[in-house]
Ligand SMILES: NC(=O)C1=CN([C@@H]2O[C@H](COP(=O)(O)OP(=O)(O)OC[C@H]3O[C@@H](n4cnc5c(N)ncnc54)[C@H](OP(=O)(O)O)[C@@H]3O)[C@@H](O)[C@H]2O)C=CC1
């Protein structure tokens with residue numbers, strides 16, 4: 001496992017889902033992790049597990065071989081400007097963006113113009129993770145930048161694989177993957193809430209209904225994941241008895257165009273990613 005340091009610029013939900021999970025899984029020692037953000041209270045959970053914290057983005061960059069940029073995309077340019085120009089000429093930096101929408105060329109170009117101006121090489125990668133990483137059940141896709149080495153890619157997969165499924169994909173598809181699983185995991189929660197609501201309406205206690213709804217979703221997912229050739233329609237048919245309860249429920253879902261709703265949600269999330277990638281705060 002890597003002995004190099006991993007820095008995070010931004011200490012919020014997704015940074016925690018990655019960094020704190022890697023420490024808990026002992027992929028990284030707390031002493032290998034440093035995190036920066038402007039708000040003290042977001043740094044507390046990191047300090048609680050022994051990681052270094054700072055308000056200075058430049059300190060993260062100066063002291064880490066690998067840096068994950070985890071601010072909102074709109075704040076990336078400002079965060080980079082706040083980091084200032086790098087002074088440590090020994091550092092062979094590898095910088096990873098998990099920010100939705102921002103193209104690798106924009107990410108790399110901003111790093112070069114604001115931080116690494118004294119040299120023209122920085123290894124970069126663009127990753128789309130999801131919050132399932134918090135429980136070691138994440139998804140991630142990535143694309144490597146032009147100057148990234150095989151060593152960088154190996155380092156990246158060492159960080160991603162212990163907490164997620166991980167696939168290398170063309171960068172042009174990352175916004176669509178974001179819609180599918182980074183935003184997509186968020187589309188699962190209203191389903192769980194609504195299924196629990198339906199059960200509560202029919203007299204089942206809230207807590208039990210939510211646990212059972214989640215276990216039901218997990219069971220459906222496992223049935224797909226355990227068989228490379230299965231189609232969801234086949235599984236749906238296997239549950240629908242003629243004249244039975246399931247087809248009665250499916251007919252209700254179809255009234256509300258449920259499949260169209262999910263297709264539209266993923267298209268909307270993809271398009272929003274493309275829009276966010278065009279925002280230039282400079
Ligand atoms: N949440 C998710 O499920 C996913 C998020 N992402 C991407 O991850 C990134 C982070 O998202 P998320 O964790 O949800 O957001 P959060 O708002 O939870 O975290 C963002 C962090 O960035 C910090 N920040 C803001 N400005 C600066 C700055 N100038 N310098 C350093 N840190 C700064 C914030 O600090 P403060 O609050 O003090 O301003 C906060 O700690 C986004 O780009 C998002 O697109 C990608 C996939 C999934």
Ligand SMILES: O=C(O)[C@@H]1CCC=N1
Nearest residue numbers: 100178182183184186
């Ligand atoms: O909603 C967002 O913008 C972030 C990116 C993907 C998931 N959450």
